[in-house]
Amino acid sequence: MTASRFPIEAGHIMMFARAIGDFNPVYRDVDAARASEVGAIIAPPTFIQASAQYDPDYPLRPQPGVPWFGSGATPTGRVPNAEPTTSSPGSSSERSGGTGLHAEQHYEYHRPVRPGEVLTLTVRPGTAWEKQGRRGGLLHFRETIIEYRGEDGELAVVARGVGVRTEQTVKD
Amino acid sequence: MALNASNIEVGLIHRAVVVENLTRTQIVQYAGASGDYNPLHTDEVFATQVAGYPSVFAHGMLTMGMTGKMLTDYVGDGRLTLFGGRFTSQVWPGDTLTAMATVTALRVESGVSVADFEVVTENQSGVAVFSGSATARLD
Numbered sequence: 001m002t003a004s005r006f007p008i009e010a011g012h013i014m015m016f017a018r019a020i021g022d023f024n025p026v027y028r029d030v031d032a033a034r035a036s037e038v039g040a041i042i043a044p045p046t047f048i049q050a051s052a053q054y055d056p057d058y059p060l061r062p063q064p065g066v067p068w069f070g071s072g073a074t075p076t077g078r079v080p081n082a083e084p085t086t087s088s089p090g091s092s093s094e095r096s097g098g099t100g101l102h103a104e105q106h107y108e109y110h111r112p113v114r115p116g117e118v119l120t121l122t123v124r125p126g127t128a129w130e131k132q133g134r135r136g137g138l139l140h141f142r143e144t145i146i147e148y149r150g151e152d153g154e155l156a157v158v159a160r161g162v163g164v165r166t167e168q169t170v171k172d
Numbered sequence: 173m174a175l176n177a178s179n180i181e182v183g184l185i186h187r188a189v190v191v192e193n194l195t196r197t198q199i200v201q202y203a204g205a206s207g208d209y210n211p212l213h214t215d216e217v218f219a220t221q222v223a224g225y226p227s228v229f230a231h232g233m234l235t236m237g238m239t240g241k242m243l244t245d246y247v248g249d250g251r252l253t254l255f256g257g258r259f260t261s262q263v264w265p266g267d268t269l270t271a272m273a274t275v276t277a278l279r280v281e282s283g284v285s286v287a288d289f290e291v292v293t294e295n296q297s298g299v300a301v302f303s304g305s306a307t308a309r310l311d
Contacts, residue, residue, distance in 0.1 A: 012205070019198065019205040020237035021191055026249045037174065038250040045244065045252050046237040053207035060210045070211030075221040102232040106256025106304075112249075160256070 002123050002146065003054035010115035013043045016050055042112040048148055048157050049105070051121060103141060104162035110155045119148040119156060126160065137167035174248030177285040177310040180275055186246045187272040190238035190293070194230060194267045202234040232259035235269065235302050239293045242271035247287070247308035257291060257304015268296040273306065285310040 010028075017027035022044055025032035033041045052058050062068040069078040113119065126143025133139040141164050148157040191198070196216070203214045208231055211218035219228045236257070243252060263269065270293065277288040286307050293302040 015201075016205040016237075019202040020234060020241060021198065022237070022241040022244075024241070024244065024249070036249055042250055044237065045240040045255050046233060049233050050206045055207075058207060060208045062209065068211075069218070070209075070215040071217035071222075075217050076211075102259055104256070104258045105233065105236055106254075107252075108254055109252050 003051045003056075003121055006048075006051040006054050006119040006121060006148065008043060008113055008115050008117050008119065010041060012050065012053070013041065013047060013115055016047050017044055020044065020046070038112055041115055043114070045107060045109065046105075048107065048113060048119075048159055051119075051146075051148070100163060100165045102161065103164035104160075106160040108158040108160075110157065111150075113148075113156055117150055119150060122147040122149070126162075133166060140165040174251050174311050175246065175287065175308065177278060177287070180278070180287060180310075182275050182278060184275045185272060186242070186274075187270055188242040188245065190242055190269050190271045192268045194263065194265055194269070196228060196265050199228060199230050199234065199265070202231055202237070206231065206233060208233070227265055229265075230263035230267075232302075235259065235263050235293060238269060239271040239291060239302050242293075243273060243289070243291065243306055243308070246273055247306075247310075251308040251310075252306060253286065253309060254305070254307040255291075256306075257302050259301070260303050261295070261299050261301045263295065263301050267301075269301065270294050271302075276305075278310075 014028040017024065026036050026038060026042060027044055028041065030041060033039070052060070067077045069076055124145045126145050128142045131139045131141065141162055143160060143162050146159045147155060148159065150156050199213050203209045212223055212225065213228055213231050216228050219225045240255060243255065272292050273289040275287055276290050279286060286309055289306045291304045291306050292300050294300050
């Protein structure tokens with residue numbers, strides 16, 4: 001499951017830029033952005049990954065009525081070896097000793113993403129493969145491609161993510 | 173300010189420190205902005221006692237986002253056409269990261285001048301944590 005629509009909001013772009021330590025005014029200041037080459041506020045190149053906020057079933061966000069696997073009264077809220085947490089590309093997740101991690105991310109930019117627009121997502125599964133890891137046992141790779149289109153139906157960004165699931169904890 | 177094709181050449185290296193002494197708070201800030209609240213990144217108790225890691229660690233996408241700041245500061249706003257790579261090692265609280273772009277080709281694509289870059293981000297020990305490439309339009 002993934003988001004089907006990603007409304008692009010100025011406040012979200014501002015918070016995302018702060019989080020990556022990027023204080024370029026083109027991500028938050030209307031006047032500075034107007035005077036810049038791009039003419040108005042744009043989103044940073046990796047902002048598109050925040051579409052996870054609009055995935056109704058995103059497993060790496062606590063959901064009402066679902067035990068969260070992080071700590072509370074106990075170090076984990078989920079029974080060990082319970083149903084695995086699946087993850088979207090751009091995320092990572094946990095399962096009984098092994099770890100799901102983000103292995104690769106690739107973006108193809110057709111134009112800048114701007115506040116006020118609503119992008120539509122189309123998800124395509126890519127290839128899947130396995131490899132013997134140097135430190136984590138057998139590694140299971142899976143590719144997912146997400147096309148982000150503007151209201152005109154034209155491509156804005158294509159994101160190709162690769163997730164990897166290891167059979168042991170990866171220490172470094 | 174965008175790069176001008178006449179001002180750069182193959183082999184030129186641009187580098188920038190993109191974070192010094194990464195804090196757990198910045199990792200949590202990234203969790204909030206991106207929507208990825210995985211306790212491996214946000215919950216020291218879970219990361220150490222349940223998952224068996226020495227501490228929480230940064231989202232790969234935080235490293236890529238910080239690497240992207242180096243690129244956009246260098247090539248200009250809205251200039252990237254491609255940016256991608258692999259997360260090659262984990263990033264921990266306390267890490268200082270330096271992102272580097274090396275010009276690998278200057279060419280014309282559909283009548284537009286572009287530059288290709290090899291992109292590597294290293295931690296304070298010189299270990300690559302992100303390794304990839306980018307392409308940007310030039311003036």
